[in-house]
Amino acid sequence: MATSYSPSRRTALVLSGTGAHGAYHAGVLRALNEGGVKIDVVAGHGIGSATAALAAIGGSAKLWEKSGIWSSSNTRSFYGLIRSYSLTRLLGLLLCGLLIAPLALIVIAIFVYAAGFLIEISGVTTGRDLLVNFASWLQIFLNEYYLSPILPRIVTGIVFAMVLLVLIDKLGENFRLKKSRRKGSSGRWPFIRAPFNAKSIRTAFRETIWKLVRGSSSLSCPNDEALGKRYIEVLLENLGQPGFCELLVITTDIDTRRDLVAALLKEPFRHDFLASQIGIERAAEAIDLSSEGRDYAIEIILGGLTPSQGVDPYHVTFAADSYWRGETHRLCDRAGSIVRLFTELQLAGVEQVVVVTAVPLPLPPHRLTFPEGSLQKRLSDFLMAAEAASLRDALVEGSGSFEAVFLVAPDHNPISPFDFHGSYDDASDRRQTLAELMECGYEDARHQFIESIVGASGEHLNIGDPYAQRVFDETDK
Numbered sequence: 001m002a003t004s005y006s007p008s009r010r011t012a013l014v015l016s017g018t019g020a021h022g023a024y025h026a027g028v029l030r031a032l033n034e035g036g037v038k039i040d041v042v043a044g045h046g047i048g049s050a051t052a053a054l055a056a057i058g059g060s061a062k063l064w065e066k067s068g069i070w071s072s073s074n075t076r077s078f079y080g081l082i083r084s085y086s087l088t089r090l091l092g093l094l095l096c097g098l099l100i101a102p103l104a105l106i107v108i109a110i111f112v113y114a115a116g117f118l119i120e121i122s123g124v125t126t127g128r129d130l131l132v133n134f135a136s137w138l139q140i141f142l143n144e145y146y147l148s149p150i151l152p153r154i155v156t157g158i159v160f161a162m163v164l165l166v167l168i169d170k171l172g173e174n175f176r177l178k179k180s181r182r183k184g185s186s187g188r189w190p191f192i193r194a195p196f197n198a199k200s201i202r203t204a205f206r207e208t209i210w211k212l213v214r215g216s217s218s219l220s221c222p223n224d225e226a227l228g229k230r231y232i233e234v235l236l237e238n239l240g241q242p243g244f245c246e247l248l249v250i251t252t253d254i255d256t257r258r259d260l261v262a263a264l265l266k267e268p269f270r271h272d273f274l275a276s277q278i279g280i281e282r283a284a285e286a287i288d289l290s291s292e293g294r295d296y297a298i299e300i301i302l303g304g305l306t307p308s309q310g311v312d313p314y315h316v317t318f319a320a321d322s323y324w325r326g327e328t329h330r331l332c333d334r335a336g337s338i339v340r341l342f343t344e345l346q347l348a349g350v351e352q353v354v355v356v357t358a359v360p361l362p363l364p365p366h367r368l369t370f371p372e373g374s375l376q377k378r379l380s381d382f383l384m385a386a387e388a389a390s391l392r393d394a395l396v397e398g399s400g401s402f403e404a405v406f407l408v409a410p411d412h413n414p415i416s417p418f419d420f421h422g423s424y425d426d427a428s429d430r431r432q433t434l435a436e437l438m439e440c441g442y443e444d445a446r447h448q449f450i451e452s453i454v455g456a457s458g459e460h461l462n463i464g465d466p467y468a469q470r471v472f473d474e475t476d477k
Contacts, residue, residue: 015356
C-alpha cells in the first residue's frame with residue numbers, strides 16, 4: 001500500500017466527531033484551504049456531516065471567521081439543557097437548600113453554644129442570656145414554624161412543580177410536532193423529553209447554509225425541504241468549480257436500525273455508487289441527493305447533529321413514492337459510522353482518504369483522568385471512547401481498501417463534545433477554549449499533513465516522526 005500523498009488520486013476528506021469537536025474540523029479546513037489541498041469528496045458523520053455540507057459548497061470559512069459558527073457566542077447554547085430541565089434543576093437546588101437548612105441551623109447553634117460558654121466562663125454575664133435566647137428562638141422556629149407546618153408543604157409543592165414542568169414540556173413538544181404519534185415519540189425518553197436540546201446548533205447550521213445558497217433573496221430561511229432543494233441545486237450547478245466538492249454523509253435511522261447514506265457524486269462515480277444498489281438492503285439505505293433525495297437532504301445532514309444519547313432524535317418524512325412510502329423516521333448519529341463511511345467511499349471510487357478527528361489517539365498507561373460527575377461529561381466519555389475504537393477499526397480496514405490513509409488528530413484535547421464553554425485542562429493547569437481548539441486543528445493539519453505529507457508528495461512518511469509512526473502503524477497493518 002502506498003504511504004505517500006498524490007494529488008492525482010481521487011481524495012476524500014472524512015470529518016468524524018460530535019458537538020464541540022466541530023471547532024477542530026474548522027481549523028483543519030482552514031489549513032487545507034490555505035494549503036490548496038485538492039479534495040474531491042468531503043464526507044462526514046455527526047458534527048462532521050454539517051461541516052461537510054458547508055465545505056462542499058465552498059462555505060467552510062463560515063466555520064472559523066469572526067462571525068462564523070465556532071467564533072460566535074451562540075455556541076454556549078448548543079446542546080444546553082432544555083428549559084423544563086433547567087427550571088427543574090433550580091427547583092431541585094431550592095429543595096436541597098430547604099432540607100439542609102435545619103442542619104445548617106444546628107451547626108450555627110453549636111458555634112453559638114460554644115461562644116456562649118466561653119463568654120460565661122470568662123465571667124461576662126451576657127453569655128448565659130445569649131445562649132438561652134438563641135436556644136429558645138431555635139426551638140420555636142424549628143418546631144412551630146418550619147419543620148412541622150411549613151417544610152412538608154413546601155417540599156411537596158416543589159416536587160409537584162418539578163414533575164408538572166417535565167410533563168407539560170413533554171406534552172407541549174408532542175403538540176408542536178403536529179400531534180404525530182411517530183414524531184411525538186422520543187425513544188428512550190418515552191414519558192419525558194431528552195435532557196439536551198439540539199435546536200440551537202441545528203438553527204445555526206441551517207441559517208448558515210441558507211446564507212450561502214439564497215443568492216439575492218432577502219427571504220428568511222425556509223423549511224427544511226425547500227432549503228434542501230436549494231442547497232442541492234447550488235451544489236449541482238457549481239460541482240467541479242473551485243471550492244465545490246462532492247458530498248457523502250451518513251446518519252442512522254433509529255426506526256429501521258439502518259444507516260442512511262446520502263451522496264451527491266459526479267459521473268461516472270454516481271452511476272457506480274448507485275449501481276451497487278443490489279437488492280432491497282441497498283435500496284433501503286442509499287440516497288441519491290441529486291434526484292429524489294434532495295427533498296430531505298437537510299434532514300439527513302442535520303440528523304447527524306443528534307448524538308445517540310441525551311438528545312431527542314431528528315425526524316425525516318420520506319416521499320410517498322420513495323422506498324419508505326411516506327413514513328416518518330427518527331434519525332441520530334452513530335459513533336461507529338466512520339467504518340461504514342469508509343465502505344461507501346470505496347463505492348464512490350475514492351483512492352486516498354484524509355481522516356480528521358478531535359479525539360486523541362488511545363492513551364498509554366498511567367494517563368487516566370478522574371471521571372467528572374456531570375451528565376454532559378459522562379455522555380462525552382462514552383461518545384469519545386466509541387469514536388476512538390471505531391476510528392482504529394476504520395484505519396485498519398482502510399489500509400487494505402485505499403492506496404493511502406492519512407490521519408489528522410490531536411495528541412491531547414481536553415475539550416469534550418459538550419464543552420462549548422471550554423474546559424479546564426489539568427495537563428496545562430488552565431482553561432482552554434473553542435478558539436484554541438480551532439487553532440489546534442489548524443496547526444495539526446499543517447504539521448501532520450500539509451508540511452510533512454503534501455509538501456513531500458511522492459515520498460514516504462517520515463517514520464522518524466513519532467506522530468507519523470503512529471499513523472503508519474495504523475494504516476500499514
